[in-house]
Amino acid sequence: MSRVHRVLFLAAILTADCGSSRLLLPPDPPMETDTQAIPLPKARDPKLVLEILDKSFDYQIKQTLDLPRIARKTVGKPYEALNVDAFDEVPNSTWFTHRNGKVPMPLDAIRRGPSRMGCPDTSGAWTVVKGKSAGVTPGFTIVDAKGQRYLIKFDSPDYPELASGTEAVASRLCYAAGYNVPEYSVSYLRPDRLALSPQATITMETGDKRAPVSKRQMTGADLAALLKKANPTGQPRVRVGASRFLDGIDVGPWPYLGVRMDDANDAYPHEHRRELRGLYIISSWLNHADMKEENTLDMYDPEKRYLTHYLIDFGASMGSSSTTPSTPRRGQANSFDPKHSFVRLITLGLYVYGYEKAPLTLRYSSVGYLENDLFKPNRWKPMYPMPAFENLTKRDAFWGTNIVTSFTDEQIEAAVTTGEFSDPQAAAYLARFLKERRDRIGRYWFARVNTLDRFEMLDGSTFRFTDLAVSRGYADARGTRYGVEALAPAGTTLRKDTQDETTVRLDPVWNTHPHVVLSLVPQRQRYKARPVLVYLKPQPDGWRVIGVRRTD
């Protein structure tokens, strides 16, 4: 390393933690509200190729030349997420709402998902207002008897139930995890009850490369052709995937990097948002690899005048790749993975990745290709690089793992029922896949982070915490002890002990301090974690938890 590099490196380390070393002070970052009225933002329309190249090369080089970032990673102090409160938690926002991760959702709520209107009303006619024959999946937009607008997508005739079932299940689980998603459901179309709106338009492939698609008025023949494509055997009742149009004005996808400059509520760069970093864990669970900007959406509420941020299109997740089953590669490598290509190039192809060796076995075509043998929770990759995922820290991973492992077997099974798979064995196979994957995530990440959470006062003087690894079955309670150290604000030790219980009796004499800090760390075999600091403040009626700081 040259002298200049050494100086820069030291400077970066010295400046790495400026203004954030308040170890013994309760953390209290001011949180930005994101529901202030803003003008209607301009619609975004990012280009996929630019996004892939930018995130695969340009952004990677920028990160490599970011000396403070490298210095921080080297010393184990990466940039932590910005939008966390005094409890190291993400407040509810237009991005995320705490659901199953905080309070277990009833099975009915899991099944219902974000649904307010449910499936399209099948009691009356569906009026087709827009057709789409171009693209991967043919489909159309309908207005049902209740006046609700839905996007109808057909399953591939070769893989019936795959896309519609996958989308219904994955979107339910993502919603229960806390994200905003549209209402996806499995529905049944009756071709004889379709009506064509006189104003209906259709987007067609022209075959002319100068203008590959064209839009024109839709005719009965177009509708018949679409139906023939999707329902070649002419069934009187056709299974489809239906997604209700979101309320508000569509202003395009949200960017993965930085903020949306025309949204004054957007204060936290997206790559530093906890819920987007932690989404890595949820996406890895659902194998939701198709994480391109196009699969996100900002909706503007014209009355309240702010944006709500959605994740959309779950057809390519779990065992599905929309119209075909997934492949062993999905989740193992980016669609264009310079690192993997480079490794193959310099080894002249002698290095073979696991996904290249894996056979593409399909047990049930309705749920697609499901495998967990290759799945490593920290090695999972989306199809396209996502900066927030690359910034994942252990704290973010804990946050995401807490959500994923909060799903019980019954909740997963309830979500799977919404896929309406005709073969119960296939549904059971999908549920087993999700449970096994959840447990792999739990076992991996809970072995690397401090697993204590749910800090609360049982009464005025008894403090309790929960060891998520133990309570969710990823560690043995009998082999676990807890190191507890009480610290005064000045850093002096008030008490230090190792115990089996998950409660701590707070000494009344500590009331003389403005606050005390409990440093808690689980102790297990082959497990090492850094303490979590819980800030407690004496109140007239007893102690109160005023903050949490994780040091992983």
Added chain:
Amino acid sequence: MKRLSGWNTRLMWLSLILTVWPSTLSLAHESTESDSSRAVPRRRIVAHRSTGEEIAAFPGMLAYLPIHGAFLAFEYGVSAIWEDRIFDRYKAWLTTADGRVGVRPLANSTSGAGILFFHRDMMLKGDARLLARWGGWPRQDYLFTLAWPDGRLVPGSLTFSGQYRNRPKELFYGIGPSTLKSSANDFLQEDILIQFIYRQRSSRVVAVGVDANYHSVDIRSGRNPALPNTDHLFTEKTLTGLGNRGDFVEGAAFLRVQFLDHPGYPTRGNLSFFRLGYNRSVDDDAFSNLRLTVISEQFLELFYDRVVSLRLGTDWTVPVGDSGVPFYGLASIGGEELLRGFPRGRFRDRGVVFATATYKFPIWRVLNGFIFYERGRPFHHPRDFSFRDWKGSLGGGLRVWDQNGPVFEVLVAHSPEQLRLIFNFNTGF
């Protein structure tokens, strides 16, 4: 005022940037939008690091800026191809609306740059192509083909082609395996070739065919001032074919056998080609000969799309009776197909034998890498066959392919004589 020295100027700019830049950052973080008509919330972006860290990041940012600029240009170029379909638009612009008539540019290191004109479904539903290529000026190559694919005119496929070729700097190194690179001399070769080919597929695997050709060759002094001319070094007696204009008619039969799993990226199977032709000179019988070509390539998947292929071949020209074989009609190795580390026509004789081992491996979905090693030797007679004096060449490259085969390839080939860079933009968009 005294002018600042170069270093002082640079230091002044650096200090100015270091002073102003952090403050612009904080301004960006705290800037407020103003709108007199509607109350707009205060714009605030929470910074993920301190001003100190921003300053520490500045050198890296400076280093990144030119890279970023280059990437931006690259990204927008790729985006223009993939998203805005500029090549498709370009192709469409060069093609009539019904897609029947159009022109395309061509480029490769073998023949230089050129242009292809096509007119589909014209005479008796035949497809016409006119190809003109120019390279290493004034080398010229004009090819006209009129083809009727399977069943359009006759049960099989029928192709008529006419070609004019003018290569004023063809190299001749002598005959046999022991010629030296330093013995190179040059000649001009002008060819007119008229050809009829009929091919009948008996199955997806086997195709047989016949072809009838008229070939006129004229040899004159080469145009390379740096090399001696062939006709100055040799005479008609010492080099068969020199000084004579040759006119030939040829009749040949061929067989093509193809057992390949994927024609674009074969991993298993075999591709073999046999051709036997009788070549008779028109004016007299001095250069009549039989020509036999046999090439067979076997593909073997080692593991997970890593493929080894072994290609063996021979090309023999056997004179009939007392005839000789003109030097320009001899079999040769070197060039873009065989022994790529040597220039075209580097080794000539009545017969050549060659073998190529290629290992190819996937890099990305439509990109594979390959390395090859090839050996070959010219022979005067089969009884001369020996394992001495075989010439070797090795190299490797990258190939972009689609389901029909390679679209673009670039390779480097090395031989004891030289290192060659070869590229081939096969489909010309």
